[in-house]
Amino acid sequence: MVEPAPAVGTPVAPRPEPGTAGRGGAHEPLVVMSGVQKHFGALHVLRDIDLSIGRGEVVVLIGPSGSGKSTLCRTINRLETIDSGTITIDGVPLPAEGRALARLRADVGMVFQSFNLFAHKTVLDNVTLGPVKAKGVKPAAAKARALELLDRVGVANQAQKLPAQLSGGQQQRVAIARALAMDPKVMLFDEPTSALDPEMINEVLDVMTSLAREGMTMLVVTHEMGFARRAAHRVVFMDGGQVVEQAEPEAFFTSPRSDRARDFLSKILSH
Amino acid sequence: MDDGYLAQFSSLFSQFDVLGAFGTNLALTFFAAIGSLAIGTVLAVMRISPVPSLRWAGGTYVTFLRNTPLTIIIVFCALGLWGQLGITLSSDFQTNFFRLAVLGLAVYHAAFVCEALRSGVNTVPVGQAEAARAIGLGFGQSARLVILPQAFRGAVAPLGNVLIALIKNSTVAAAASVPETSGLMRTMIENRPDVILAIFATFALGYVVVVVPVGLATTALSRRLSVAR
Numbered sequence A: 001m002v003e004p005a006p007a008v009g010t011p012v013a014p015r016p017e018p019g020t021a022g023r024g025g026a027h028e029p030l031v032v033m034s035g036v037q038k039h040f041g042a043l044h045v046l047r048d049i050d051l052s053i054g055r056g057e058v059v060v061l062i063g064p065s066g067s068g069k070s071t072l073c074r075t076i077n078r079l080e081t082i083d084s085g086t087i088t089i090d091g092v093p094l095p096a097e098g099r100a101l102a103r104l105r106a107d108v109g110m111v112f113q114s115f116n117l118f119a120h121k122t123v124l125d126n127v128t129l130g131p132v133k134a135k136g137v138k139p140a141a142a143k144a145r146a147l148e149l150l151d152r153v154g155v156a157n158q159a160q161k162l163p164a165q166l167s168g169g170q171q172q173r174v175a176i177a178r179a180l181a182m183d184p185k186v187m188l189f190d191e192p193t194s195a196l197d198p199e200m201i202n203e204v205l206d207v208m209t210s211l212a213r214e215g216m217t218m219l220v221v222t223h224e225m226g227f228a229r230r231a232a233h234r235v236v237f238m239d240g241g242q243v244v245e246q247a248e249p250e251a252f253f254t255s256p257r258s259d260r261a262r263d264f265l266s267k268i269l270s271h
Numbered sequence B: 001m002d003d004g005y006l007a008q009f010s011s012l013f014s015q016f017d018v019l020g021a022f023g024t025n026l027a028l029t030f031f032a033a034i035g036s037l038a039i040g041t042v043l044a045v046m047r048i049s050p051v052p053s054l055r056w057a058g059g060t061y062v063t064f065l066r067n068t069p070l071t072i073i074i075v076f077c078a079l080g081l082w083g084q085l086g087i088t089l090s091s092d093f094q095t096n097f098f099r100l101a102v103l104g105l106a107v108y109h110a111a112f113v114c115e116a117l118r119s120g121v122n123t124v125p126v127g128q129a130e131a132a133r134a135i136g137l138g139f140g141q142s143a144r145l146v147i148l149p150q151a152f153r154g155a156v157a158p159l160g161n162v163l164i165a166l167i168k169n170s171t172v173a174a175a176a177s178v179p180e181t182s183g184l185m186r187t188m189i190e191n192r193p194d195v196i197l198a199i200f201a202t203f204a205l206g207y208v209v210v211v212v213p214v215g216l217a218t219t220a221l222s223r224r225l226s227v228a229r
């Protein structure tokens, strides 16, 4: 493994970023999307996306249903391909396919709304599978690390159970541990709490908040404003496949600049 | 007809090797099952792979073999492969035909195994395949470690149906001159027209005795192995 050179000098195309008021500038860029376009058939889901996530930065992505948040997330580890534009991670462009892509995906952890744990494997095996099979970590070492991570997310005592025997909140915490086991450079969360019963939401958000405090780079699609205020450096608001506005959480929630953001916030705040 | 039924049956069993013939069908089934499972698994992986040409090849194989009558395939194996192309699978005449019949049964049923497995693949949520890719597993690893293990467990019942069909279809090996049950039944009817009902009953019951437990076993197994979600 070649250690990637410090990305300080990484050429980043100068992009006009309307309203980059967040602290994003303080972080050197880790994930850089520029001019990204994506269609689903006739539907233009991502329109000229320019977005940069700094190392150690926590970005919350919000926007109305169908605005392209999930799609944006999924292009970063190439679960969705893009039509044009570039995405680089730590200065390296996303490989198209094959081993290089698999290796890159190992650097990008992903947590899904529906957990997606491997149903036929125990909790422990869910967490060790990636390190052992994709990274060639010795099983004993992978197990020790997995138990440490499961302990950290508070489900160590469930290690030998099957996913179906766990509550939704526990499953999602296992899914976070599974992603962390790969030692990713960045973690993507796509509505990690929207499939959970209300009483389980906080146990997952707590884990995410502590990850954020420890300096993990995160892109989080969520409508949990408490989390955004507590843990995010920047809120990015999307609508109709475009990044409409971005700002520090407090500024965004109290005084959004665009009409669309104001309209959206009034809807989610009204209940 | 003053002989009792029992006497009729026992005279049949002493005059003809009924059990041996059933043994042949079971042996045909055994080897063809292993063969079709191997080929069918490869086909299923091809059909879910991200490579368009592999998907096409797998799909074409299935369409082609599934819609060809088994007798045609077996006759082709016996007369075409061996008779015309001179392909031999053993120097022993009988063994050669046995193996050609196994080959025909295996390639034919592989198409059905593939489709049964694909129905099993459909029981695995797409999200798990995405999660496997997201932790850096390649297609082969995702298939082997995540998708197929669950697909097999979700496909026990349809696979059991393929096995039952295979047991019964193994009688088509008569078309390749393999001395199995349907061939023996034909000889017996020619030689003992006085007891044709007993002859039919012998073979019909014989197959019921073999097939019914397979059905029960796969039902029980599919319940036991089903993946909790």
Ligand SMILES: Nc1ncnc2c1ncn2[C@@H]1O[C@H](COP(=O)(O)OP(=O)(O)OP(=O)(O)O)[C@@H](O)[C@H]1O
Residues within 6 Å of the ligand: A040, A043, A045, A063, A064, A065, A066, A067, A068, A069, A070, A071, A072
């Ligand atoms: N695989 C697909 N094929 C076709 N259209 C798709 C596909 N995935 C998403 N879409 C469409 O693309 C648009 C953006 O979808 P996306 O899932 O990214 O939105 P989202 O912002 O995550 O919405 P939500 O808040 O409902 O999750 C939607 O109109 C959706 O219907």
Ligand SMILES: [Mg+2]
Residues within 6 Å of the ligand: A069, A070, A071, A190, A191
């Ligand atoms: Mg979504």
